[in-house]
Amino acid sequence: MTDKAEIERLVKEATEGSAIFLVGIRVSTSNRITVLADSKTGITIDECAAIHRHIEKNLDREREDYELQVSSPGLDMPFVVVEQYHKNEGRKVEVVSTEGERFTGLLKNVTPGGFELETEVKVKGKARELKELSFNFDQVKSTRVVFTLK
Numbered sequence: 001m002t003d004k005a006e007i008e009r010l011v012k013e014a015t016e017g018s019a020i021f022l023v024g025i026r027v028s029t030s031n032r033i034t035v036l037a038d039s040k041t042g043i044t045i046d047e048c049a050a051i052h053r054h055i056e057k058n059l060d061r062e063r064e065d066y067e068l069q070v071s072s073p074g075l076d077m078p079f080v081v082v083e084q085y086h087k088n089e090g091r092k093v094e095v096v097s098t099e100g101e102r103f104t105g106l107l108k109n110v111t112p113g114g115f116e117l118e119t120e121v122k123v124k125g126k127a128r129e130l131k132e133l134s135f136n137f138d139q140v141k142s143t144r145v146v147f148t149l150k
Contacts, residue, residue: 002027002066007055011035014054020047021083023073031066036073036080040087043072078142085110085143092146093117098139104146105133113137 007025015022020043023036037043037051052070059066079085089110095103095117105119114136120128 001029001031002033002059002064006059007033007035010055010058011037011051014051018047020051021081023080023084031064033066033068035068035070037070038072038084038087040083048072075147076144078144082110082112082137085115088145089115092148093143094146095135095143096141097135098141100141103133107143108132114139 004025004027007027008022011022011025015037019039019041020037021039023038024034025036026032026034028034033055035051035055037048039047048070052068055068055070059068073080073084079088085107089107091107092104093107095105097103103117103119105117107115108118109116114134117133117135118130119133121131123129
């Protein structure tokens with residue numbers, strides 16, 4: 001099975017000097033390698049192809065066969081790294097806390113330790129008001145963008 005640390009090193013080499021960041025690497029028992037990468041402005045097919053070529057050029061198929069896929073994370077995929085929070089600052093997100101509570105609101109003020117969520121909360125019966133909730137990353141089970149049709 002291919003070493004994840006080696007794949008990570010190759011991705012960092014391929015993306016050095018660019019705004020692309022690594023979201024995740026998966027290596028299955030059948031040696032299917034999946035690399036997820038992104039940037040604040042989104043990653044292009046050409047950028048994915050360049051990362052793919054760099055990895056392929058530096059791995060030896062004769063020594064170990066593998067299947068390689070490089071792509072951006074799916075739109076419905078939960079955030080994995082802090083860079084995804086920065087990328088989506090100002091967007092509507094759903095946060096699930098480690099206690100299982102769900103909150104939906106505007107992602108704001110992302111820091112290395114956490115973020116704020118501007119959300120509507122019910123107060124005194126039916127009235128609603130905007131409130132900013134603060135989250136540390138260790139209080140969050142998942143966060144993902146909420147898409148609405150206009």
